[in-house]
Amino acid sequence: MAHGDMSFFSRPSSSAVKITAPTADEPDSPKPSRTLKGPFHLLASVPIRSNPLPRYPPETVSCKFQDKGCIYYHPSRDDPSPVPPESPTPAPALPAQAVNAPIFVPKGQAGSPSLPAAVPASIQQQASVSSDSSSERPPSVASEHEQQLEQAEAELDQYDPYDPYAYAGHNGHSSEDGGLVPSANPYELSAEHMLGYDAAAMDPYYPTPMTYTRQPLNYHLYTLPRPETLAHKFFIADDIREELQKRSDTIHTTAPPNIGLPEELQGYHTLVPLEPIGADRRKFGNWYSWVYRGTSSTDGGTYVLRRVENFRLMNQSAFGAIEAWSRLRHPNIVSVHEAFTTRAFNDSSLVVVYDDHPNAQTLYEAHIKPKAPQFQNGRLQAQSNRIAERTIWSYVIQIANAIKAVHDAGLAVRLIDPTKILITGKNRIRIGSCGIVDVLMHDVHSDVSFMQQDDLTMFGALVFMLCCANLGAMNNLQKAIDHVGRNYSVDLKSVALFLISKGGPHKNIGQLFDMIGSRLLTELDEAQSGVDRLENELMSELENGRLVRLLCKFGFINERPEYNHEARWSETGDRYIIKLFRDYVFHQVDELGRPVVNLTHVLACLNKLDAGTEERIMLVSRDEQSCLVVSYREVKACVETAFSELTRG
Numbered sequence: 001m002a003h004g005d006m007s008f009f010s011r012p013s014s015s016a017v018k019i020t021a022p023t024a025d026e027p028d029s030p031k032p033s034r035t036l037k038g039p040f041h042l043l044a045s046v047p048i049r050s051n052p053l054p055r056y057p058p059e060t061v062s063c064k065f066q067d068k069g070c071i072y073y074h075p076s077r078d079d080p081s082p083v084p085p086e087s088p089t090p091a092p093a094l095p096a097q098a099v100n101a102p103i104f105v106p107k108g109q110a111g112s113p114s115l116p117a118a119v120p121a122s123i124q125q126q127a128s129v130s131s132d133s134s135s136e137r138p139p140s141v142a143s144e145h146e147q148q149l150e151q152a153e154a155e156l157d158q159y160d161p162y163d164p165y166a167y168a169g170h171n172g173h174s175s176e177d178g179g180l181v182p183s184a185n186p187y188e189l190s191a192e193h194m195l196g197y198d199a200a201a202m203d204p205y206y207p208t209p210m211t212y213t214r215q216p217l218n219y220h221l222y223t224l225p226r227p228e229t230l231a232h233k234f235f236i237a238d239d240i241r242e243e244l245q246k247r248s249d250t251i252h253t254t255a256p257p258n259i260g261l262p263e264e265l266q267g268y269h270t271l272v273p274l275e276p277i278g279a280d281r282r283k284f285g286n287w288y289s290w291v292y293r294g295t296s297s298t299d300g301g302t303y304v305l306r307r308v309e310n311f312r313l314m315n316q317s318a319f320g321a322i323e324a325w326s327r328l329r330h331p332n333i334v335s336v337h338e339a340f341t342t343r344a345f346n347d348s349s350l351v352v353v354y355d356d357h358p359n360a361q362t363l364y365e366a367h368i369k370p371k372a373p374q375f376q377n378g379r380l381q382a383q384s385n386r387i388a389e390r391t392i393w394s395y396v397i398q399i400a401n402a403i404k405a406v407h408d409a410g411l412a413v414r415l416i417d418p419t420k421i422l423i424t425g426k427n428r429i430r431i432g433s434c435g436i437v438d439v440l441m442h443d444v445h446s447d448v449s450f451m452q453q454d455d456l457t458m459f460g461a462l463v464f465m466l467c468c469a470n471l472g473a474m475n476n477l478q479k480a481i482d483h484v485g486r487n488y489s490v491d492l493k494s495v496a497l498f499l500i501s502k503g504g505p506h507k508n509i510g511q512l513f514d515m516i517g518s519r520l521l522t523e524l525d526e527a528q529s530g531v532d533r534l535e536n537e538l539m540s541e542l543e544n545g546r547l548v549r550l551l552c553k554f555g556f557i558n559e560r561p562e563y564n565h566e567a568r569w570s571e572t573g574d575r576y577i578i579k580l581f582r583d584y585v586f587h588q589v590d591e592l593g594r595p596v597v598n599l600t601h602v603l604a605c606l607n608k609l610d611a612g613t614e615e616r617i618m619l620v621s622r623d624e625q626s627c628l629v630v631s632y633r634e635v636k637a638c639v640e641t642a643f644s645e646l647t648r649g
């Protein structure tokens with residue numbers, strides 16, 4: 001390599017500082033290395049002489065595995081020194097004059113240390129303690145870490161390097177606290193372990209198990225390396241993510257084979273039954289009904305199709321109410337889309353199409369259906385179905401709100417039943433199956449105001465059913481009233497009694513709101529807090545969107561085959577810095593030369609790059625013979641120049 005190439009890194013003007021390889025007459029000077037000394041060092045800028053003892057810096061992050069056998073050194077929190085005992089003093093900061101030093105990188109003779117074959121992440125973590133650092137450790141720490149190292153190495157010996165998933169014994173075993181330690185091959189875990197699927201609970205629904213068209217995700221796969229302090233900074237909370245992921249998985253389930261469903265009907269395909277096949281069914285009035293999920297060929301979305309068997313449509317005008325319903329949009333009503341009759345099921349069926357709320361449960365399923373007894377204190381005990389008063393008030397307010405919207409639109413709900421009201425999210429309920437009674441009972445003419453009165457009576461009955469956790473509560477009204485009086489507030493009992501009372505033609509849903517009073521405000525507060533929480537969660541994903549764009553830029557810039565032979569990408573070109581930075585972010589190795597896969601490090605680097613901070617980092621060439629000290633600001637300038645040249649074509 002030419003010694004005098006002074007135009008090196010001239011664009012953009014770089015203050016990169018070279019650090020040449022140590023010479024033979026400096027035996028004590030540590031050789032610069034691109035190795036990473038423990039994953040959490042990378043949160044701080046990398047010291048030029050890094051400390052060989054893996055250490056967990058308490059001032060930046062706390063380690064939740066500290067008392068559970070974490071392999072890293074954890075100095076006491078009272079210890080003000082960021083340096084572990086007996087470690088060498090870090091080198092002084094680079095002199096300011098060095099910043100504009102010309103860059104020359106001699107190629108060394110020594111080859112890179114040969115890297116062992118890839119190993120599973122679980123082993124990498126266990127074995128990331130350098131053997132050559134043991135002499136500098138306190139004896140107790142050293143011996144404990146050495147034991148772990150020996151164990152990890154013993155495991156490594158058994159490991160077949162050519163089959164990354166062949167490693168037995170690391171397949172989702174349990175950690176001390178009972179949680180699942182991620183497996184080397186996440187997809188070897190059973191679906192139940194990964195997603196919390198309750199296969200047993202699905203059995204009664206489907207004699208043949210559901211077919212998943214996608215591999216279920218292992219959530220731990222991409223959450224493991226986050227220290228607790230960063231847990232809520234970069235990704236939405238685990239509970240929300242898992243909930244949404246499960247909904248998405250539900251949408252992608254398919255029906256068991258050979259259950260005789262039509263391939264397509266009126267633009268809906270891939271039908272999946274949502275209720276037990278062959279189980280006892282309640283009649284829907286005089287009819288039997290079925291519920292399916294179907295995918296629309298028009299917009300690709302999923303919808304819920306309620307089919308009524310053997311229905312004969314006498315008059316097309318029966319669908320008039322469906323049009324009115326389809327115009328009504330309300331947060332507590334499952335939206336109606338359309339209705340049609342079909343012979344696709346080999347009969348004459350009525351189908352009404354609704355919004356799909358995957359994983360919704362009916363009020364009956366969630367609160368009234370008897371729960372299986374559970375072992376408590378060594379004895380099998382019945383589970384109580386009592387619903388908290390606060391929850392019932394929330395339901396009352398939401399249903400009242402929905403009924404008011406329906407009545408204001410000149411319609412009546414006509415079906416207020418625990419098996420037809422859905423819980424579609426945390427405490428969020430929606431009245432389902434709207435409009436279907438209007439079609440089925442089209443011939444029976446009745447005044448809408450009477451039907452609206454009926455709605456109030458059905459609503460009152462629902463409150464009793466929920467308070468008594470019993471579908472037949474209204475069969476013995478006095479007993480139900482006593483039960484509500486004993487277990488709930490006077491206000492709730494008054495509301496239920498008002499709803500079932502014969503109030504006359506002037507009784508309306510608006511009067512209920514006068515009785516509810518300040519409880520409405522509590523509901524409003526909670527709804528707004530819920531929105532605040534979700535907005536905060538969205539903020540964390542917003543950051544990720546920015547990082548993904550940055551990663552895309554890297555993808556566009558790095559390794560473009562058409563620039564393979566361009567001098568600017570060579571080791572004497574101005575884009576070399578981008579290459580080395582990519583290595584710094586993604587290709588670090590530990591003392592034993594094994595890849596360090598640390599999401600925290602990547603996120604920290606990318607954020608600093610995006611912000612263009614003045615913090616300096618040391619980039620090391622692959623042959624480990626040369627180093628450059630550059631600031632994130634400089635790397636950012638390089639990336640921007642390279643990217644803007646690409647986009648200019």
Ligand SMILES: Nc1ncnc2c1ncn2[C@@H]1O[C@H](COP(=O)(O)OP(=O)(O)OP(=O)(O)O)[C@@H](O)[C@H]1O
Nearest residue numbers: 274275282291304354355356357358360361362419
């Ligand atoms: N719009 C919808 N989105 C998502 N799931 C729904 C929707 N409508 C109904 N479901 C689900 O379909 C399943 C069957 O609904 P259905 O109304 O038949 O309830 P059910 O308890 O079986 O009542 P019935 O005894 O009258 O058949 C329920 O588990 C319900 O959660």
